[in-house]
Amino acid sequence: MPIPVTIADDSMMSRKVVRRALPADWDIEITEVTNGKEALEAVEAGKADVLFLDLTMPELDGFGVLSYLNERKTKTIVIVISADIQPEAKKLVDKLGAFRFLHKPLNSEQLSQALTDVGLI
């Protein structure tokens, strides 16, 4: 059964980069969304067992999504992929329960490592 995965980023290029960095042999079904609201809708619809989340998005940003998911204690695994690499951002992301914080530009090895660490691959 393919694992439902959602990529949330308002930049088309960025979503492409994530897609390309995912392990080729991983059996997944990908949904792409462009803002936080759509990301939550995808989670509700069961399309996001794994969520790759950008922090700066319109409508509802990454932090908003994280706190919502944290409150609901959903089982979605969140991997934040962001350009905002200030220590403050990392602190907050960790506090809100993300599994990992990866910096942009995305390093596919780091991504694979994260997926291995969480037991998805």
Add this chain to the structure above:
Amino acid sequence: MIYQLSELQRDALQELMNISMGQAANSLARLIGAKITLSIPLISSVTPTEFVDMISSDVMWHTRQSFLGTVKGEVVSLQSHAGCEAIAELMDYELPLSDITREELLLELSNILAGACLNGFAEQLELTTKLSMPTVFEPEKLSPEHYRWAHTLLMEVEFKVESSHFDSKIVICLEAESISTLLSRLNSLLE
């Protein structure tokens, strides 16, 4: 020649700037230990008149810095008058600021921000750029007729240090011929 960016190209440039900015903000944050807020990067093609309008401000100081390499151009930075003293304190300058130390501070700040922005940008596109030293610049002294180009590509980002009420804008301007070099690198990245 007017460069019409496709949606895809604009989106890509915006994302590249976003990432560079993140690195720049991180550099500055490490130096001053304060939180920095970033704006969404703006990509635009402008005429000299539009350029002058964009960068003119009587509440900001201006600096400019040339860069050479695979692509050539200049980085113009705008720093708010407000909040200068607060930033100076964070950067370990002696207060109160004299005209000379204020200039030193502005040049150092713009060098750090421009350097990080440009380097991040160039790295992702596999371009080499070398920044020369920044100098203070007064755009009011130049009129649009002064500029020898018809259009230029601008990539603009804004940094705010809220706790100090300090505002800074970095504008990367590309020289005409470098724009096509940029676009071809961009296209290869998008394939």
Add this chain to the structure above:
Amino acid sequence: MTTLAVLENLTAKLPLGVCVLNEQLEIEYWNDFFADRLNISCDQVKGQNLLTLFPNEAKYLKKKINSVFVLNNASFSYWEHRPHVFLFSSSRPITGEETLMYQNIEFIPLHVSNNVVKTVCMIVQDVTELASYYQGKKQLSEELAQEHSALLALNTKLEAAQNQLLQADKMAAIGQLAAGVAHEINNPIGFIHSNLQSLQDYSTKLLNLISFYEKVVNKTQNKTFMALQQEMQDRSQYSFLREDMPELINESITGIDRVTDIIKNLKVFSHVDSSEWQHANIIEGIENTLKIANSQLKYNVEVHREFQQPLPALFCQPMQLNQVFLNLIVNSAQAIDGKGHIYIKVSASSTALVIEIKDTGCGISESAQRKIFEPFYTTKPVGQGTGLGLSLSYSIVQKHKGSIVVSSELDVGTTFIITLPLLTPGDLETPS
């Protein structure tokens, strides 16, 4: 020679200072630029800490160099801000005025591995020539700017002086005209006056004679003669004539007296030799001025006087001060629309006289109050007035070492307060 040897030679001899530092700021290499000036060869300096060698700018150097290690970004030092980071003597020890070398420095990341900066290279540029040239230019343009503003100030002063001369000239011309006219009409007015006196005398005598004849005719009780007398008197409108004639002559005499008065005032006021300093009675001057201004005041302005008596005499130029009073009184009258009042108060302290002229006119706005003493400032329509009156009054008061201030409220009125110190002839010698 191998490439390495060539490069080593080149670097050593470059006309720039080249110094390579590691993360502990220890010197790994420096070229002849440094070696020659400090007499420490590259081999001798290896391993020494930059900051111990150059303690005076240690804090600055440390900050600049560290930022390169941390940020992997070049940093710069400018001669305009830090002219002499390294205390090397000037490259122009004979002909140059400077004693120290001016420097531009660039700190660049040299060896970078895995995005971590391992060594930083410091490049020192001798910009003494440039600095000296630039400073010379800067000084020249500062001097130029100063001269320019001095010239502008002088220009303004000259303009003001010229305007005052023009105005004084005008006033003098008008004065002369007035004096001439007064002189011309004085004689005929004199004739008329004395003729009228005679006429008054004759008419009284003639009327008395007729009364006498009347009495005689009435005494005869002759009805024919009395009837004739009555008819004649009726036809000549005698009763009316007898009442009216003395009145007519009296009024004419009063009129002529007034004209004589006006002429006298005019002559006094326009006395051409007006630059004589003398002791004068200010109240006399004010009363004189009020007579001159009477035509502007009589219909709708009531004048109230509050004069402190006795008043010390003031050493002054009385004619000039009268011009000032006239200026203010006429302005007040013109500011009053319909009926109004002017209050003139004169008082004295042990050191000065204070003259206050207050009106119930339309007032002056705050922004205008700042400008009214400026030459050419006027609120009158084009063609009327010259706008010089108050500025001239101001300078006359200044010549008397006094002050004139205005306070006003729109639609309420305006008050001018002139303070004139009690001078002695000796005070005039000092410049005002």
